[in-house]
Amino acid sequence: MRFVEPHGHMVSRVTDDYIDMVTAGCEAVCEPAFWAGFDRSSAQGFYDYFCQLTEHEPKRAAKFGLPHFTWLCINPKESENVKLAEEVLAIIPQFLERPTVLGIGEIGLNKNTRNELKVLEQHIDLAARTDQLILVHTPHLEDKRKGTRLIVDAIKSESRIRPERVIIDHVEEHTIRIALDAGFWAGMTLYPESKCTAPRAIDLVEMYGNERLWMNSACDWGVSVPLAVPRTALEMRRREHRPDAIDKLIYQNPVRFLSQCPKFKLPAAT
Amino acid sequence: MFTHKLTGIEIANNQMKRQFVILIVFLARPSIWFLFHSGRLDRGIDDGIRRNGIPSSANTLRRWLDAMQVKMMKRQQILDLYFMDARSKLIDLAAFLDRVDRADGEPDFRLGAFRKALSELNREKPDRAESVLLAFSDPTSEPAPSASTKAACGAWPETA
């Protein structure tokens, strides 16, 4: 089995996780910028975080033979403070040329507020100006449906963004159509307690096909499982999905989307 | 009078011939639908979703999934695989409601939302997971003026 983990917050994980992922067949990991579980007090805190994502973490992953890529932004959980968000947005461009940066993400909404929406629009504008891929975080639980609609409307209203260069992550049964119908990619996040379980993610594949869909563990500092993608692949085998269909979902699809950024290259493919 | 080569049906005149053609076209609709959409499968299956929505009949959906190499199990197999797990989760739900009932306290909007979501399980259509998620969701569409918390609690506070 081979897979790409397209959404993992590795700065929160231990080295055993890297070993387990590589042992299970992981060929690349992509790390979106996110909330640390506490608010950073200044733009300088984000500068240090972006250095960690673009310098330190790729080196740590390389020790286990795993290519590490990243996405940059200020997370919607910290976007309520517009002044801080604008200061962070101002330092992002200097990192965009770095060799492992794939695009802007994970941007989106958290509590669907006006300030969050304003900061989201500024991220979308930055992505449009600098021709970056976009990775979208959709809100949690009761806020997901409304937030997904607001996010999709905001991106669709920006004509410089092509939908096939955007992935709407953390979709569930009530939001997947909103993403796919608008021409975006959709990501299913495999969590033990929220978002999608493995059986539900496979249900969504059986209902909507496997063309513009990927799966991720979104492993971070909370309850999450770095091996969620290969474990779901095993569940797909139990459901009699063919090996080539499984490979498409967990390897070929993320590679196809991410390769829209020329910096995404896997050692085997070069 | 002539005999149709494939079906062997005898057709008396031109009017009957026309009616016969209409009947064949009517019966062949699913195949025609699939022929039309299978062209799209080559160019990108979900272009089909985007423009036409998900195929409506179970038959066409199955062939469409076959073309995408997505396998679906028989009902018996799904029960073999998931019945015990679902049974266990159902008993856990029942025990959770009993536990809540045994406890003293004020009404809580989360319980109201939970009961509303439970009623969705009795729906006939196979979109119960979506309906349960919607029962817990904020149905409004305007951005909120501000946020008093970063966290979500799992149910929309204004659920009756």
Ligand SMILES: [Zn+2]
């Ligand atoms: Zn994330």
